[in-house]
Amino acid sequence: MWYPAPVPRWQALHDNWKQLIMADRGPTALLWVGSEGVGKTPIALAFIQARLCEEGKGLYACGQCYACRTMEKLQTPQLFLIPPLPTNPSCPLEDGVEWLRRALIANPFLTLAYWEEEVIRSLQDKSAGTKREKKNARRKGEYPISVEVVRQVQDWLKLKPTAQEWRVVLFWHAEQLTRQAANALLKIVEEPPAHTMFMFLATHREALPATLRSRCQTWYFPPLSPTELEQLSGTKLSDEEIILAEGSYAKLRALREESQQKYLRALRTWIEALHPQTPWRSEVEEAIEILSQHPYLSDWLIMGVRLARKIGTNPSFNALIADRLLHIADAVDANISPTGLLWEVTLELRQSRGLGEFRWEWLHS
Numbered sequence: 001m002w003y004p005a006p007v008p009r010w011q012a013l014h015d016n017w018k019q020l021i022m023a024d025r026g027p028t029a030l031l032w033v034g035s036e037g038v039g040k041t042p043i044a045l046a047f048i049q050a051r052l053c054e055e056g057k058g059l060y061a062c063g064q065c066y067a068c069r070t071m072e073k074l075q076t077p078q079l080f081l082i083p084p085l086p087t088n089p090s091c092p093l094e095d096g097v098e099w100l101r102r103a104l105i106a107n108p109f110l111t112l113a114y115w116e117e118e119v120i121r122s123l124q125d126k127s128a129g130t131k132r133e134k135k136n137a138r139r140k141g142e143y144p145i146s147v148e149v150v151r152q153v154q155d156w157l158k159l160k161p162t163a164q165e166w167r168v169v170l171f172w173h174a175e176q177l178t179r180q181a182a183n184a185l186l187k188i189v190e191e192p193p194a195h196t197m198f199m200f201l202a203t204h205r206e207a208l209p210a211t212l213r214s215r216c217q218t219w220y221f222p223p224l225s226p227t228e229l230e231q232l233s234g235t236k237l238s239d240e241e242i243i244l245a246e247g248s249y250a251k252l253r254a255l256r257e258e259s260q261q262k263y264l265r266a267l268r269t270w271i272e273a274l275h276p277q278t279p280w281r282s283e284v285e286e287a288i289e290i291l292s293q294h295p296y297l298s299d300w301l302i303m304g305v306r307l308a309r310k311i312g313t314n315p316s317f318n319a320l321i322a323d324r325l326l327h328i329a330d331a332v333d334a335n336i337s338p339t340g341l342l343w344e345v346t347l348e349l350r351q352s353r354g355l356g357e358f359r360w361e362w363l364h365s
């Protein structure tokens, strides 16, 4: 099943869900808005499964019928799953759909960043594209949903529907729709063919043009509560995890990856060391070294802002630390080498209330 039903989130959505699933003539365009990792995708898939279920009598999918079983594998011909894809190298939609299927089955809480990595890996496996093209595919924010893809959706919808069955077009990360693509959708979303439903999952409502938004019923997905995160993960959360996950199960999973543990320890050690009254420890040097190698350092520094607020007891000093973390994050995004920046801020902040136990020799030893 696509979403573990008994979490409280489900209860909150229950009334909306019930209305929608029971109404044969309900809204045919839905816009689901919420941060990454709060459950939009698995709940959307669970909803589609319930809608396509051949038993079709209850609120939820039976999980047994043919439609339910094909939906478990995302192989149902009634679902058109639309991923954002790189433009350079261009990647055939069929390949992208297949990769997204595979990735969502492995992890329904997939994030855009992980999806981009998945696409790069898959392109490499296919050995498609030149080295330069692969490098281009790595650039963030270069994964649109293009107008060409919308044309393929229109062609798909022209195919004769099988009997009276529902067809669903699911735009995963709909905020990636280009303006042109969104405009091309307006007419068909306004007057869809019978038994056709459009679902737009988006992290930002404003990323979609108002003309498209106005044609959709919008549901908001707030961050998950610590209890919901615990129920989804089946484990207790540490205080640190509660702060850093920010109600996102995807973030929690990422934090718990074995490969991230050294960064998490380093971030904590380093932020502690920014306080002048903390005794200087040799681990700080190593922590800076580790942090400077993080592939998504700027995201981590932004996360560090929340951690910083919990570590220190002086709010104005914490605000200063937060300011410096954001400053480094911007500089790292602008491709400035992080090691020097991390050291510079460390020295500046430790000296801001006297040298404490810090000694200059550390730098040169």
Ligand SMILES: [Zn+2]
Pocket (backbone or CB within 6 Å): 052, 053, 054, 055, 056, 061, 062, 063, 064, 065, 066, 067, 068
């Ligand atoms: Zn079923």
